[in-house]
Amino acid sequence: EVQLVESGGGLVQPGGSLRLSCAASGFTFSSDWMLWVRQAPGKGLVWVSRINSDGSSTTYADSVKGRITVSRDNTKNTLYLQMDTLRAEDTAMYYCGRGFSGNSFVLDHWGQGTLVTVSS
Amino acid sequence: EIVLTQSPGTLSLSPGERATLSCRASQNVGSSHLAWYQHNPGQAPRLLIYGVSSRATGIPDRFSGGGSETDFTLTISRLEPEDFAVYYCQQYAFSPITFGQGTRLETK
Numbered sequence: 703e704v705q706l707v708e709s710g711g712g713l714v715q716p717g718g719s720l721r722l723s724c725a726a727s728g729f730t731f732s733s734d735w736m737l738w739v740r741q742a743p744g745k746g747l748v749w750v751s752r753i754n755s756d757g758s759s760t761t762y763a764d765s766v767k768g769r770i771t772v773s774r775d776n777t778k779n780t781l782y783l784q785m786d787t788l789r790a791e792d793t794a795m796y797y798c799g800r801g802f803s804g805n806s807f808v809l810d811h812w813g814q815g816t817l818v819t820v821s822s
Numbered sequence: 823e824i825v826l827t828q829s830p831g832t833l834s835l836s837p838g839e840r841a842t843l844s845c846r847a848s849q850n851v852g853s854s855h856l857a858w859y860q861h862n863p864g865q866a867p868r869l870l871i872y873g874v875s876s877r878a879t880g881i882p883d884r885f886s887g888g889g890s891e892t893d894f895t896l897t898i899s900r901l902e903p904e905d906f907a908v909y910y911c912q913q914y915a916f917s918p919i920t921f922g923q924g925t926r927l928e929t930k
Contacts, residue, residue: 706866739921747859747867747910747921763918802872807914808857810878812866 704728704811706798711816718788722816724781724798729811732756732776735801737809738783740794748794751783752801766792788820824849826911826922834930841898843925845889845911853890855915861924862907870909871896901927 710722724736738750751772753760760772771784781798795817799809825848835841845856858871869878871887874894884899898905906929911922 746923747912749919749921761917797867799867802869804872805855805914807919808869808872808912809859809867810869810872812868814864814866 704800706800706811706813708796708798708813708816711796711818713819713821714788715822716789716820718820719784719786720788720818722783722785722796722798722818724783724813726779726781726800729800731774731779734803735806736772736774736781737799737801737807738772738781739797739799739809739812740792741797741815742791742794745794747797750796752806753781754806785818788818790820792818793820794818823918824851824913824916824920826913826920828909828911828922828925830925831923832926832928834928835901836930837901837903839901841896841901841905841927843896843898843909843927845894845896845922847892847894847913849916850891851913851915855913856887856889856894857912857914858885858887858896859910859912860905860907861910867910898927903929 705727707725737752753772769787773782795815797815799812802808802810827846829844859867861867875887908924
């Protein structure tokens with residue numbers, strides 16, 4: 703069974719940093735693209751970032767470019783999201799997801815999310 | 823960026839009824855790059871439909887998708903109690919991928 707478990711969320715001050723993790727199991731992690739999607743309170747889903755299977759290619763939404771870095775450790779079956787210079791508008795539930803084999807922009811499995819709150 | 827507008831915002835129906843959810847794109851996204859997800863708060867979102875009309879693994883056949891270009895629909899033929907949730911459409915024809923704001927399906 704595919705499982706994705708996010709962790710690392712919490713309360714951080716504006717300008718601070720946080721690293722989110724997504725532990726994967728139940729599939730060959732090193733073969734699949736992975737994505738991050740976030741949902742601000744009361745709002746819809748917004749794509750944040752995508753990384754290819756070996757970590758050599760990454761893409762970001764314009765709203766986070768330059769402040770957020772996605773990476774992965776295929777030896778640990780773990781996806782990461784390093785978030786720097788955080789702003790109040792980064793407050794959201796952050797979900798990791800596996801890219802579908804038919805099209806890696808479709809998320810065929812998601813985690814339950816980890817909540818990031820940016821506030822002083 | 824392509825904007826997806828879902829309607830209605832909230833749909834109130836009873837178990838056994840038919841639900842039709844709409845997703846309208848601000849530009850033509852073609853006939854194959856649209857997906858639908860189901861989300862119960864506190865749980866992981868679930869992929870229902872990809873490629874406009876293909877059901878994901880394990881999705882019951884009461885769920886069906888259709889449409890093309892700018893107008894898409896998700897139909898649930900006979901609502902089961904577990905179907906009451908929030909539904910999102912997603913386009914992946916153009917970068918950045920975008921999601922609709924969601925339709926909440928609630929019990930009448």
